[in-house]
Every structure is written in structure tokens, then in C-alpha cells.
Amino acid sequence: MQYSDLMVSSTDQKISFSKQINSYGKSNVTNQSLKVIIKDLQHQAIGIRLSAVYELEQIADNYPQYHWLIIEALCHFIRHYASGISSSNLDYRSKLAVQTALNVITRSNIKLNVENQQLDLSNTDIRGVNLRKAHLEGANLYRVDLSGADLSEANLCGSILTAANLAGANLAGANLSGAILSAANLSAANLTGANFTEANLYLADLRETILYETKFNRANLREVKFTTPDTSNNNSLNIQYPDSTSHNEPDTIY
Numbered sequence: 001m002q003y004s005d006l007m008v009s010s011t012d013q014k015i016s017f018s019k020q021i022n023s024y025g026k027s028n029v030t031n032q033s034l035k036v037i038i039k040d041l042q043h044q045a046i047g048i049r050l051s052a053v054y055e056l057e058q059i060a061d062n063y064p065q066y067h068w069l070i071i072e073a074l075c076h077f078i079r080h081y082a083s084g085i086s087s088s089n090l091d092y093r094s095k096l097a098v099q100t101a102l103n104v105i106t107r108s109n110i111k112l113n114v115e116n117q118q119l120d121l122s123n124t125d126i127r128g129v130n131l132r133k134a135h136l137e138g139a140n141l142y143r144v145d146l147s148g149a150d151l152s153e154a155n156l157c158g159s160i161l162t163a164a165n166l167a168g169a170n171l172a173g174a175n176l177s178g179a180i181l182s183a184a185n186l187s188a189a190n191l192t193g194a195n196f197t198e199a200n201l202y203l204a205d206l207r208e209t210i211l212y213e214t215k216f217n218r219a220n221l222r223e224v225k226f227t228t229p230d231t232s233n234n235n236s237l238n239i240q241y242p243d244s245t246s247h248n249e250p251d252t253i254y
Contacts, residue, residue: 029059034066041077050097053077057104067108068117074101075120082124099129106134106154127165147185 037059040052053074060070082090082098090098105119119139127147134154141156145165153173161181170190177197181204188208197217205225 029063029066034059034069038073041073042080046091046093046097049077050093050100053097053100053104057100060104060108071105071108071119074105077101078121078126079124082126098126102126102129102131102134106131106136108135
């Protein structure tokens with residue numbers, strides 16, 4: 001089962017689970033009770049881990065003072081359970097827990113994130129996840145496996161995607177301006193309308209990608225692998241090297 005197929009079941013489980021717990025908008029959450037819930041993320045039983053993710057989601061929505069602590073705990077949870085093991089080997093509820101944790105992390109109020117702190121999902125295997133319109137600005141996604149993931153309209157501005165696997169991912173309309181994608185695999189990805197302004201794509205693999213209206217203004221495209229150079233409509237690819245003194249902006253690729 002793919003992560004994208006989990007959303008309906010996730011809603012059903014949340015409704016069922018909400019009947020078992022108090023509404024955190026009306027009850028009090030203490031530091032100690034929060035520590036207990038975070039500790040449950042490491043529980044041996046997947047049912048308890050999944051319940052802890054749902055509880056933390058509600059607390060994050062109702063208690064801004066705990067926002068960043070919860071985000072860090074969920075990032076650690078994903079790194080622990082989606083690192084060193086293929087996501088295809090995770091059972092249904094483990095995948096659901098990872099997807100739900102990602103929803104909390106990437107769709108929460110980014111204004112509550114602590115300044116100079118960074119989302120860290122590096123070295124994780126989260127292929128096929130649904131991160132449409134996700135907020136991942138400046139995130140550490142080093143060597144993450146996001147192959148086949150839905151990242152359409154996601155904000156990845158300034159993120160670190162060095163050596164990341166984005167093969168076959170949907171990045172239509174995504175913002176990757178200023179992102180570091182050196183040695184990243186974007187083969188067969190949908191980059192329609194994606195923004196790579198000032199991004200570093202040194203040694204990236206863009207073979208078989210869809211590049212309609214993709215923006216590479218002032219991007220570093222040194223040694224990028226393309227299937228063929230695009231010269232249609234007289235829009236030749238203008239590669240801007242880091243040591244270049246030219247101020248010409250490469251055209252949008254059509």
C-alpha cells in the first residue's frame with residue numbers, strides 16, 4: 001500500500017481515536033504528560049506509537065509553546081523508523097504513522113518554528129509519501145529517498161537535497177529556489193513549473209524529466225545530466241557556472 005492511499009484510513013482512525021482521548025483544547029497539558037507521550041513514540045507496540053502521533057498532532061494544534069518540541073520529536077521518530085529500512089518493508093500502520101507525522105511537520109504553522117533551527121529528515125526512506133503543498137523551507141533532506149513522492153506545490157526553498165533520490169517524484173509547481181541538489185537524482189521527475197532559481201544542481205541527474213516552464217534562473221547546472229539539450233522555440237539552456245561573471249538570467253525552459 002502506498003502512502004498516498006493512507007489518507008482515507010487515516011481520517012477514519014483519527015475519528016475512532018478521538019473518542020478515546022480528551023480534547024486538548026479544553027484540558028491541560030503539562031511538561032510531564034508531554035514527555036510521556038513523546039516517549040510512547042518509541043514504544044514497541046505500533047498501536048501505541050500511532051496513538052502518540054495523533055496525540056502530538058492535537059497538542060501541536062492547541063499548544064503553540066510546545067510546537068517546536070513536538071516537531072523535533074516527530075522528526076526523530078521518522079528518522080528512527082524510516083532510516084536503514086526500505087519503506088516497502090514497513091507494515092500498514094507504520095506507514096500511516098510516518099505519513100501522519102510528516103503531515104504534522106510539514107503542514108503546521110512554520111511561523112512557530114524556532115529561528116535558526118532546522119527540520120532534519122536526512123537519510124530517511126520515505127518514498128511515495130504525500131507532501132503536496134508541504135512546508136520544508138531550509139530542511140535537511142540529505143540523502144533522503146523521496147522517489148515517487150508527491151511534492152507538487154511544495155516549498156523547498158533553501159533546503160538541502162544533496163544526493164537525494166527524487167526519481168519519478170511530482171515536483172510540479174514546487175519552489176526549490178536556493179536549494180542544494182548536488183548529485184541529486186531527479187530522473188523521470190515532473191518538474192513542470194518548478195522554480196530552481198539560484199539552486200545548486202551540480203552533478204544532478206535530470207534525464208527523462210518533464211521541464212515545461214521550469215525556471216533555472218541563475219542556477220548552477222554544471223555537469224547536470226539531461227536527456228537532450230532543449231533548443232525548442234530558440235530557448236537554449238544557458239548554464240551559469242559559480243565563477244561566472246555574467247549577469248544574464250537563463251530563460252525558463254519550455
